[in-house]
Amino acid sequence: MPSLASLCRTKNLNRPDCASDLFVVFALDQAREVYVSASSAAPFSTSPGRTPHSFPETRRADEPGQFRAGDSQVTIRNWNRSALAALGLSIPGHAFAAAGHPEPYQIGFQDAVSPVAEFVHDFHTALVWIISIITLFVLALLVTVVVKFNEKANPVPSRTTHHTGLEIAWTIIPVLILVGIAIPSFRLLKYQIELPKADITIKAIGNQWYWSYEYPQDQGGGFKFDSYMLTREDAAKAGQPALLAVDNEVVLPAGKTVVIQVVGADVIHSFSVPSLAFRMDAIPGRLNQTWFKTDREGIYYGQCSRLCGQNHAFMPIAIRVVSPEKYQAWLGEAKKKFASNGGDETVKVAARSTTVE
Numbered sequence: 625m626p627s628l629a630s631l632c633r634t635k636n637l638n639r640p641d642c643a644s645d646l647f648v649v650f651a652l653d654q655a656r657e658v659y660v661s662a663s664s665a666a667p668f669s670t671s672p673g674r675t676p677h678s679f680p681e682t683r684r685a686d687e688p689g690q691f692r693a694g695d696s697q698v699t700i701r702n703w704n705r706s707a708l709a710a711l712g713l714s715i716p717g718h719a720f721a722a723a724g725h726p727e728p729y730q731i732g733f734q735d736a737v738s739p740v741a742e743f744v745h746d747f748h749t750a751l752v753w754i755i756s757i758i759t760l761f762v763l764a765l766l767v768t769v770v771v772k773f774n775e776k777a778n779p780v781p782s783r784t785t786h787h788t789g790l791e792i793a794w795t796i797i798p799v800l801i802l803v804g805i806a807i808p809s810f811r812l813l814k815y816q817i818e819l820p821k822a823d824i825t826i827k828a829i830g831n832q833w834y835w836s837y838e839y840p841q842d843q844g845g846g847f848k849f850d851s852y853m854l855t856r857e858d859a860a861k862a863g864q865p866a867l868l869a870v871d872n873e874v875v876l877p878a879g880k881t882v883v884i885q886v887v888g889a890d891v892i893h894s895f896s897v898p899s900l901a902f903r904m905d906a907i908p909g910r911l912n913q914t915w916f917k918t919d920r921e922g923i924y925y926g927q928c929s930r931l932c933g934q935n936h937a938f939m940p941i942a943i944r945v946v947s948p949e950k951y952q953a954w955l956g957e958a959k960k961k962f963a964s965n966g967g968d969e970t971v972k973v974a975a976r977s978t979t980v981e
């Protein structure tokens with residue numbers, strides 16, 4: 625059997641926590657094996673012939689053909705995630721969810737691929753620990769009260785009604801916990817809201833019910849295009865997920881800071897991609913902005929996240945992150961392909977005012 629470290633290398637998983645993730649998955653799969661073989665031996669077993677253990681495949685988000693609901697790999701991974709959830713180990717995303725798209729029965733977040741998304745995930749994990757400890761503490765108090773102070777064990781109850789020290793403690797301690805949570809929370813908010821200096825600025829426009837994108841002239845663009853959802857058949861042909869794949873993807877380079885201006889053309893929409901951890905309202909007459917940066921190439925899907933009418937569920941977002949060289953090549957092709965759509969002068973003007981000095 626290959627070592628976990630070499631498995632991480634062969635699967636191109638360079639994250640430092642890859643080996644530990646795989647170890648957890650491996651241990652859970654071993655437990656599952658024991659469970660399956662025990663239940664297969666039972667006379668009325670319903671689980672014979674299940675696929676033997678294998679490591680979950682973590683594929684790059686841009687590899688085609690990974691969306692096979694019901695396939696045994698998916699089932700095994702789901703089992704692992706459910707087991708983790710049952711154990712209370714809420715590990716958002718990590719090795720158990722793919723980057724860029726949801727999976728059937730997924731528990732936890734999609735993989736984080738931008739610094740903001742990593743911050744969001746870390747904050748989430750910290751909060752899960754805090755609430756778990758508080759819940760267990762309260763449970764322990766309740767059990768103590770039930771056992772020690774029931775009528776049988778404690779027939780003559782104390783008539784105490786106040787305890788100054790205790791009241792100060794149960795006021796101050798929760799305040800300290802909340803302040804402790806608020807500090808990283810505001811830091812995260814600031815990180816999301818304050819735009820870094822943009823290498824590339826594009827504009828996303830929400831329409832009923834599709835997205836349009838504009839690439840400004842002064843950054844090698846000068847074109848705009850509409851992006852519609854593919855039908856289920858076309859998405860399956862392209863090896864992409866149904867209801868998320870689009871005809872014209874937003875292409876952007878890896879390793880660059882991208883600022884996205886978001887506006888609504890008709891009603892309020894919301895431009896949201898989970899793996900990149902942004903969700904920005906697209907409001908008519910107001911220019912909102914958000915940003916991301918990722919070193920990981922792949923395709924990251926999102927959806928309009930504001931109820932915007934009848935086809936709200938059918939206006940997905942697909943952001944394909946490629947190498948800077950491929951991006952330049954795509955810009956050249958896109959300029960020709962979308963030449964008839966023309967550019968928009970306002971994008972150029974707005975682009976100049978995006979950075980915070």
Ligand SMILES: [Cu+2]
Pocket residue numbers: 830831892893894928929930931932936939
């Ligand atoms: Cu919408």
